[in-house]
Amino acid sequence: MSTTDQQSPEGSATDSGQSENAIELREVAGLSQGQIVRRRFVRHRGAMVAIVVLSFVVVLAFSSVGIAGWTGWWRFTPNELNPIVNGGEPTLMFPAWLGGDAGIWFHWGLHPFGQDEIGRDVFARVMRGTQTSLIITATVGLVATGVGILVGALAGFNRGRTDDILMRITDLVITMPVIVIGAVLGQLAGGNNPLIFGTFLGLITWTTLARLVRGDFLTLREREFVDAARVAGASNSRIMFKHMLPNAIGVIIVNTTLLMSSAILLETALSYLGVGIKAPATSLGLLISQYQEAFSTRPWLFWWPGLMIVIIALSINFIGDGLRDAFDPRQKRIPSERKMAKAMLVDGSAARASTTTVQPPMQGGNAGLGPS
Amino acid sequence: MISFLWRRLLAGLATLLVSTFVMYILASASMDPFGDLGQSTAANKEALIAQRIQLLDLDTPVVIRYFKWLGNFVQGDLGTAWVSDQPVSSVLHGAILSTIQLVTAATVIAIIFGVAVGIVSALRQYSSFDYLMIFVSFLLYSLPAFWVAVLLKQWGAIGFNDFLADPVISWVAITVVSILAGLLWSLAIGGERRQRALTFVVAFAATFSTFAFLQLTDWWTHPSINPPLLALLGTATAFAVTTLSTGLKNRRALAASLTTVVIGLVLYLPLQVFFKSVAESWLMMFVLALITVAVGVGVGYAWGGPDRGVSARTAAITAVLVAAMLFINQVMRVWPAYYNAPAINGRPVPTIGDRTPNLGGNFWVTTLDQFMHLLLPTLALVLIGFAAYTRYSRSSMLEVMSQDYIRTARSKGLPERTVIMRHGFRNSLIPLATVVPIDIITLLGGAIITERVFARPGMGTLFLFSLTHAEIEPVMAYLVIVAALAIIANIVADLVYAGLDPRIRVNA
Numbered sequence: 001m002s003t004t005d006q007q008s009p010e011g012s013a014t015d016s017g018q019s020e021n022a023i024e025l026r027e028v029a030g031l032s033q034g035q036i037v038r039r040r041f042v043r044h045r046g047a048m049v050a051i052v053v054l055s056f057v058v059v060l061a062f063s064s065v066g067i068a069g070w071t072g073w074w075r076f077t078p079n080e081l082n083p084i085v086n087g088g089e090p091t092l093m094f095p096a097w098l099g100g101d102a103g104i105w106f107h108w109g110l111h112p113f114g115q116d117e118i119g120r121d122v123f124a125r126v127m128r129g130t131q132t133s134l135i136i137t138a139t140v141g142l143v144a145t146g147v148g149i150l151v152g153a154l155a156g157f158n159r160g161r162t163d164d165i166l167m168r169i170t171d172l173v174i175t176m177p178v179i180v181i182g183a184v185l186g187q188l189a190g191g192n193n194p195l196i197f198g199t200f201l202g203l204i205t206w207t208t209l210a211r212l213v214r215g216d217f218l219t220l221r222e223r224e225f226v227d228a229a230r231v232a233g234a235s236n237s238r239i240m241f242k243h244m245l246p247n248a249i250g251v252i253i254v255n256t257t258l259l260m261s262s263a264i265l266l267e268t269a270l271s272y273l274g275v276g277i278k279a280p281a282t283s284l285g286l287l288i289s290q291y292q293e294a295f296s297t298r299p300w301l302f303w304w305p306g307l308m309i310v311i312i313a314l315s316i317n318f319i320g321d322g323l324r325d326a327f328d329p330r331q332k333r334i335p336s337e338r339k340m341a342k343a344m345l346v347d348g349s350a351a352r353a354s355t356t357t358v359q360p361p362m363q364g365g366n367a368g369l370g371p372s
Numbered sequence: 373m374i375s376f377l378w379r380r381l382l383a384g385l386a387t388l389l390v391s392t393f394v395m396y397i398l399a400s401a402s403m404d405p406f407g408d409l410g411q412s413t414a415a416n417k418e419a420l421i422a423q424r425i426q427l428l429d430l431d432t433p434v435v436i437r438y439f440k441w442l443g444n445f446v447q448g449d450l451g452t453a454w455v456s457d458q459p460v461s462s463v464l465h466g467a468i469l470s471t472i473q474l475v476t477a478a479t480v481i482a483i484i485f486g487v488a489v490g491i492v493s494a495l496r497q498y499s500s501f502d503y504l505m506i507f508v509s510f511l512l513y514s515l516p517a518f519w520v521a522v523l524l525k526q527w528g529a530i531g532f533n534d535f536l537a538d539p540v541i542s543w544v545a546i547t548v549v550s551i552l553a554g555l556l557w558s559l560a561i562g563g564e565r566r567q568r569a570l571t572f573v574v575a576f577a578a579t580f581s582t583f584a585f586l587q588l589t590d591w592w593t594h595p596s597i598n599p600p601l602l603a604l605l606g607t608a609t610a611f612a613v614t615t616l617s618t619g620l621k622n623r624r625a626l627a628a629s630l631t632t633v634v635i636g637l638v639l640y641l642p643l644q645v646f647f648k649s650v651a652e653s654w655l656m657m658f659v660l661a662l663i664t665v666a667v668g669v670g671v672g673y674a675w676g677g678p679d680r681g682v683s684a685r686t687a688a689i690t691a692v693l694v695a696a697m698l699f700i701n702q703v704m705r706v707w708p709a710y711y712n713a714p715a716i717n718g719r720p721v722p723t724i725g726d727r728t729p730n731l732g733g734n735f736w737v738t739t740l741d742q743f744m745h746l747l748l749p750t751l752a753l754v755l756i757g758f759a760a761y762t763r764y765s766r767s768s769m770l771e772v773m774s775q776d777y778i779r780t781a782r783s784k785g786l787p788e789r790t791v792i793m794r795h796g797f798r799n800s801l802i803p804l805a806t807v808v809p810i811d812i813i814t815l816l817g818g819a820i821i822t823e824r825v826f827a828r829p830g831m832g833t834l835f836l837f838s839l840t841h842a843e844i845e846p847v848m849a850y851l852v853i854v855a856a857l858a859i860i861a862n863i864v865a866d867l868v869y870a871g872l873d874p875r876i877r878v879n880a
Contacts, residue, residue, distance in 0.1 A: 176851075211810075314510055314514040
């Protein structure tokens with residue numbers, strides 16, 4: 001790399017192009033699968049940003065208004081009534097360089113997210129709602145992924161009777177709209193406990209994952225490496241979870257993130273429809289439902305909870321994408337053609353630089369096999 | 373195969389029985405038929421409660437009530453919705469129609485756009501276009517449906533109505549949009565720097581001239597697809613379909629699809645006369661669509677060549693698209709009359725319901741009215757569905773394109789189009805085939821949020837209303853329909869899966 005710096009005027013660009021290439025080559029040498037995955041994941045910029053954002057949201061949500069007996073650092077609690085300041089409008093002001101009215105720094109004020117019509121602090125309420133929604137999302141993700149993988153793997157691997165029974169159970173669950181279960185739970189458990197609510201949602205949302213895993217396993221079990229493992233004396237469970245599962249991990253990861261982000265959307269939707277979390281507990285969906293009437297007069301009541309939902313769901317999606325890229329050993333990260341060309345130019349192999357790496361140039365679809 | 377189908381259908385029936393039982397218990401447990409009486413201060417409260425108990429047969433244990441309900445259901449008696457005292461079957465009829473209208477268009481649009489974008493994104497992995505599309509699909513996927521719907525209703529409708537009242541787009545806005553379109557296309561098509569520049573210029577010019585044309589010809593107030601426009605769009609369609617389906621080198625296929633465009637142009641005026649002289653209906657439109665397909669296939673066969681089937685397919689697809697344009701034109705022609713109708717009151721983009729009351733008008737006016745009511749809900753559904761399909765198709769296309777047989781196909785000298793469309797695209801549909809049928813069914817029963825926000829009297833609205841008003845009969849009817857559809861969708865998914873992937877054996 002040191003040689004490239006002196007001859008290239010655009011040192012940084014070529015440098016990154018080449019170093020990416022070099023890491024790509026060095027990457028697999030003498031590293032365990034876990035190390036490779038970790039490295040790739042850490043290099044995924046979107047996922048890293050998402051992790052930071054999500055951690056920030058989690059810490060903020062749990063520390064600001066506290067949980068269980070502990071009261072957080074925020075000066076208001078979600079349900080206390082305060083005198084209305086400034087007509088309830090948000091006191092948060094953006095600094096001048098963001099086009100706001102505050103000086104050089106953010107101006108927080110007393111109620112940065114504003115107040116609702118009876119003077120409750122919206123920031124505290126949104127944080128409490130975020131807590132509930134986060135707990136539900138995590139619970140749903142854990143429960144649904146566990147059940148989905150187990151059912152799908154057993155069905156796809158064993159085929160025959162096991163497959164029939166498990167898939168009929170899956171069909172049974174699919175036929176039951178989540179909204180009914182949500183309504184029932186709201187009726188029975190009072191819709192107050194996010195853990196119970198999340199577990200219930202998890203027990204009805206694993207079906208897509210199970211079907212996808214089963215589909216993958218049906219195909220995978222015909223592959224040679226499964227026969228090889230069996231010949232080598234591996235037990236069924238070892239073949240399933242050591243040999244086949246890593247090959248299906250892409251589908252599982254993609255689906256789990258879709259599931260987690262859809263879990264928060266499902267929870268908020270149920271609460272919005274009035275069949276999920278119910279007052280006095282609160283969730284982001286419930287907040288939106290309570291405040292949507294106020295859209296024309298107090299739009300901030302409607303904006304903040306929605307924004308939190310989008311931020312959380314977006315972060316989870318990006319983390320999942322990073323995990324997918326990292327986990328899938330078949331997915332080699334190929335630098336773009338231009339970067340390759342630049343790196344090769346620097347290498348001095350100018351001739352190679354002009355050939356593309358992705359596909360051979362076509363001339364009318366006739367690859368020299370005589371006149372068509 | 374047949375035995376497989378039988379077994380699955382029987383198993384499905386059993387599933388249906390068990391699931392209706394479970395759902396009946398759950399639904400009745402979640403309902404409180406005395407909700408309105410609990411707070412009542414009426415003197416005869418006791419009598420009212422007793423009356424309600426007798427009406428709903430609440431003294432009977434729930435399990436026995438289920439079997440009573442089942443007995444009636446099997447005999448075709450869906451019961452009555454006791455709050456409104458209407459038979460369930462009549463309530464259900466309108467609701468199903470309304471929901472199907474909403475879901476069909478949304479699903480088709482979302483699948484077409486989602487899969488197309490996902491495939492292109494996968495083919496150009498790690499390009500700027502890929503990153504852009506990943507971000508956009510993530511963003512859309514992360515939007516709560518009800519939030520988007522409320523936003524569309526509160527902002528979209530007002531903005532669009534204001535625009536239609538005075539349809540002038542500033543030239544600056546047109547230029548900016550055209551630049552964005554040019555950038556998007558050049559990113560999507562990619563290639564060497566020169567080709568990118570060329571794509572940008574072409575896309576920019578096309579977008580700009582389209583908007584300019586619409587603006588200068590006063591298209592927004594008198595929309596139609598007139599013959600020159602039809603010729604242009606039709607030719608473009610013919611070329612696009614042929615490129616994707618056979619490649620432009622297949623001159624016969626290209627000629628066949630261009631012929632169907634010419635047929636469409638020739639029929640432009642006769643069709644208008646024809647529609648004036650008959651009473652139109654959806655059944656007729658369906659028959660016409662079938663005729664269109666037949667004509668397309670016929671034209672393809674007539675052009676013949678060694679590959680009749682391919683030409684026929686290409687021509688048929690083009691024919692259907694051209695016919696769709698003719699249909700849209702017919703709908704658009706009533707726009708001025710629609711816009712000036714007193715029931716519309718100058719606000720043609722509605723936010724509530726699925727039809728304008730007291731509108732009157734012929735088939736085309738009611739169709740246009742339904743389309744306008746579908747506009748915002750469909751947009752809300754498409755935005756969400758698009759993201760999911762993009763992600764699925766991108767991920768499965770990436771998977772397929774890294775397989776050995778793709779390399780083999782390339783190395784034996786197949787044209788890139790064949791590699792992508794025949795070897796890549798088809799195989800990438802396999803995982804999608806398991807997801808799409810289930811998605812459609814979920815949408816059928818579950819456009820609940822969209823229906824609720826836009827107050828469309830569909831299945832979801834019916835279900836929610838009945839659930840909160842403790843009417844178990846409509847709820848059960850809804851659940852049976854949804855459950856039956858879900859079971860059928862699962863069987864279809866299995867069959868499609870087996871049909872697409874020969875390694876999966878249906879009979880095993």
